[in-house]
Amino acid sequence: MKPYTIGVDVGGTNIKLGLVDRSGAIAARAFLDTKSFYGSKKKLIDVIIGAVRDLIEEKRLASKDILGIGLGLPGPIDSKRGIVNFLPNIPGWKNVPLKSIVQKKLHIPTVVDNDVNLITLGEWKFGAGKNYKNLMCMTLGTGVGGGLILNGALYRGEGFVAGELGHMPLNEKGPDCNCGGSACFEYYVGNGYLLKKAAKIFKNKNIQLSDVFFLAKQGNARAIEFWEEAATHIGNALVGVVNLLNLRLIVIGGGVSNNYQFLGKTINAVIRRRAMKVQAKMVKIVRAKLGNDAGIMGARVLVKESIRER
Ligand SMILES: [Zn+2]
Numbered sequence: 346m347k348p349y350t351i352g353v354d355v356g357g358t359n360i361k362l363g364l365v366d367r368s369g370a371i372a373a374r375a376f377l378d379t380k381s382f383y384g385s386k387k388k389l390i391d392v393i394i395g396a397v398r399d400l401i402e403e404k405r406l407a408s409k410d411i412l413g414i415g416l417g418l419p420g421p422i423d424s425k426r427g428i429v430n431f432l433p434n435i436p437g438w439k440n441v442p443l444k445s446i447v448q449k450k451l452h453i454p455t456v457v458d459n460d461v462n463l464i465t466l467g468e469w470k471f472g473a474g475k476n477y478k479n480l481m482c483m484t485l486g487t488g489v490g491g492g493l494i495l496n497g498a499l500y501r502g503e504g505f506v507a508g509e510l511g512h513m514p515l516n517e518k519g520p521d522c523n524c525g526g527s528a529c530f531e532y533y534v535g536n537g538y539l540l541k542k543a544a545k546i547f548k549n550k551n552i553q554l555s556d557v558f559f560l561a562k563q564g565n566a567r568a569i570e571f572w573e574e575a576a577t578h579i580g581n582a583l584v585g586v587v588n589l590l591n592l593r594l595i596v597i598g599g600g601v602s603n604n605y606q607f608l609g610k611t612i613n614a615v616i617r618r619r620a621m622k623v624q625a626k627m628v629k630i631v632r633a634k635l636g637n638d639a640g641i642m643g644a645r646v647l648v649k650e651s652i653r654e655r
Contacts, residue, residue, distance in 0.1 A: 349406065351397055351414045351453075352644030354460055354637075355379065357434035357487055360393065363641035364400045369471065371638060373400050379435065386437045394450050413454040413652060414447060415644025417463035419488065421506045424458040433523060434487065456651045460640055461508065462499060464598060464633075465492025467643030472634035473596045480594040481586060482633065483510055485579075485601035489531040495590070511535070515582055533578040536601070546571060558604045572607035579608065580615025587620040587628050598633030605632040 348367035353360065360377040375396045382389035397414060401407070420432035427444020447455045465482040468474045474482065478497045484490040491510025493500040500507055511531030512524045519528025532538055536554065543557050544550045546567055560568035583595060597605065597612075609630065617625050635642060 349404075349411050350645040350648045351400060351411060352463070352641030353393055353397065353414065353416045354463065354640030354644070355393070355416065355418045355435075356460065357419055360396075361637055361641060362393075362396050362400060363638065364404060365641065365645050369642075369645070371641060373403050375400060383435065384437055386441065389435075390443070390446060394447065397451060408452050411453045413456060413648035414451070415463065415647045416443065416447070416455065416457045417460035417640045417644065418443070418457065419460045419490075421504075422457055422459050424456070424462075424501065424505050427455065427457040429457065454648070454652070456644075456647050458647055459490075459492075459505075459508075461490035461492045462501070463643030463647060464490075464635075464639040465494060465508075465596075465643065466499060466646040467635055467639035467641070468596050468598065468633055469494050470646045471642045472639060473631050474594055477594045479590070479592045480596060481508075481510070481590070481592055482596040482598060483579075483583075484599035485534060485597065486599040487536045489535055490599075491586075493590070510582070510586070513582060513585065515578065530578070530582040534575050534582075534601070539575060539601070543571065554601065554604070558607070561604070561607050569607060572604055573611045575601070576608040576611035577615055580612040581619070583612065583616055583630075584619045587616055587624045591624050592628050595628060595630045596633050597630065598636075598639060602632055 350365045352363050357379060359379055362375040363371040364373040366372040377392060377396060382392055418429055418432060419434060421430040423430060429438055429441040429443050432438040444455050444457045461484055464484060468482050474480045480494045482492045489511030491508040493508050512526055512529045514528045515530045515533055516528040520532055521527050522529040522532055539554060543552045557568050557571055561572055613630055
């Protein structure tokens with residue numbers, strides 16, 4: 346069997362690429378800035394293809410040594426046909442047959458899926474979710490994503506768009522969301538909202554979330570309270586998930602999860618208090634393990650799965 350797979354994790358801010366060897370280690374990596382390619386879909390695709398070629402050459406390999414490429418993108422994807430429906434945070438993408446474009450140029454089998462699905466697969470097979478059958482992976486960042494492993498398989502839903510945790514309404518009424526709904530969970534814990542709130546509380550419009558984390562670490566009461574409030578929103582959203590799905594594990598990843606030491610206790614407390622007893626007792630909440638590598642490792646899982654199905 347060919348030993349190598351390539352994972353490409355396309356985010357709204359940057360693109361992470363990794364070449365994974367037979368042992369499952371990432372043998373070569375690359376980072377690209379997504380924003381420089383906003384507005385030109387063709388440029389973005391070309392730059393990804395170029396970066397994949399560079400990774401292969403860097404290790405003195407050829408296309409035939411690569412088992413497959415897995416691409417994760419932030420938006421609804423028809424993973425069966427390899428078509429990107431659209432990308433809410435990267436302009437210019439609509440019904441793009443990305444799988445066939447990449448395959449034609451590189452002559453390597455290619456699979457395309459939602460980025461959070463790849464992260465979920467990575468954490469499930471190689472990270473915090475190893476050996477679990479029922480879990481959800483939540484990513485907290487600019488957007489709030491969710492990926493589901495149910496009965497030991499990724500759950501995609503009828504139109505491949507299941508797991509939109511960030512667009513579960515947290516209240517009956519509330520601010521309009523980009524998704525077309527209102528009072529969405531993402532509105533209350535997405536980076537944009539947290540930054541605005543932090544700027545107000547700390548009277549500094551340039552404040553970063555890492556600054557609020559630093560303040561909390563130093564024992565600043567308002568900073569600690571800031572994270573506890575975010576954790577309360579997260580806990581409330583998860584109560585519904587826990588009651589509905591009776592999961593064994595919830596993995597929390599994404600940039601905001603760097604503050605897990607100020608989030609975990611409150612999230613757990615809200616779930617214990619508000620979720621149904623049987624479900625609450627069974628579920629464990631943990632921090633993701635793979636960080637930026639989750640999508641690259643998940644791509645390996647997806648590539649191997651698709652080869653088996655063929
Ligand atoms: Zn929404």
